[in-house]
Amino acid sequence: MAISTRNGPSLAALEACPPEVREILQAAMSGPELTFEQGLVLATADDSALQALVAVADHLRDATVGDAITYVVNRNINFTNVCFVGCSFCGFGRGPGAADAYSLSFEEMVRRAQEAWDRGATEVCIQGGLPRDLDGFFYRDLLRAIKRALPAMHVHAFSPGGALGGDHHRGARTGHSHHFHDDVWPRRRARRLGAAHAASSRDSKTHWWIYGVRSIGIHP
Ligand code: SF4
Numbered sequence: 001m002a003i004s005t006r007n008g009p010s011l012a013a014l015e016a017c018p019p020e021v022r023e024i025l026q027a028a029m030s031g032p033e034l035t036f037e038q039g040l041v042l043a044t045a046d047d048s049a050l051q052a053l054v055a056v057a058d059h060l061r062d063a064t065v066g067d068a069i070t071y072v073v074n075r076n077i078n079f080t081n082v083c084f085v086g087c088s089f090c091g092f093g094r095g096p097g098a099a100d101a102y103s104l105s106f107e108e109m110v111r112r113a114q115e116a117w118d119r120g121a122t123e124v125c126i127q128g129g130l131p132r133d134l135d136g137f138f139y140r141d142l143l144r145a146i147k148r149a150l151p152a153m154h155v156h157a158f159s160p161g162g163a164l165g166g167d168h169h170r171g172a173r174t175g176h177s178h179h180f181h182d183d184v185w186p187r188r189r190a191r192r193l194g195a196a197h198a199a200s201s202r203d204s205k206t207h208w209w210i211y212g213v214r215s216i217g218i219h220p
Helices: 008-016 019-030 036-043 047-065 106-118 138-149 160-174 187-199 203-216
Strands: 074-078 123-127 154-157
Touching: 008 019, 008 047, 019 036, 019 047, 074 106, 106 123, 106 138, 123 138, 138 154, 160 203
Parallel strands: 074 123, 123 154
Antiparallel strands: none
16 A cells, blocks of 8 residues: 555654564555564554554554544443453452442433433443343343333443343243344454453353354354
8 A cells, every 4th residue: 555645644754663663564554464473563662663653553544434533422331240250351340249249220220321311422331240140131121221211322232241141041031032232242342352261261261252252143
């Protein structure tokens, strides 16, 4: 990819950075995926190399999507921090008896969603831990409560583990499962979970997560 003449800083920053970094950045602009080693060089870039990296990233953003930036006003609502899974990387989950364990009622979840709506939010991102004793219809009923109060609110909700857990409990009672929400599993979280689980020594959790993604049919 040629460097845009309208994006002068990219060219200037590239010329000023170390040759080995320039070579990698030029490779990145020409399309093919970088190697791990090349990525590591960029991940540890500083000074003029970092400035070139930022300039090239800005150039690629401009070339890909232009200058229009879109966003949604969103509120994250965590319905509970109680979780039995125990991922090694997690600083959020608590045992049910922990002093700072909490679980929000549907009323409080709806109140927070309403508060967000009143302040201009169009989306709520709903996630939480996985308590062992969660009702099989908790996820459905929570989504219904929010949609009943705020039909136009986009609901971006649940982790693979949460969706799978809810699906498991529902399946035990109904023999089938459903999607009840607008957007299953915030994608960034799914990717982060996938990477973290893949790095974990607990292979069963990796398989559990992959099973969740595949069986419910969402591919992050
Ligand atoms: S499932 Fe989520 S909340 Fe539970 S331990 Fe893992 S990352 Fe933490």
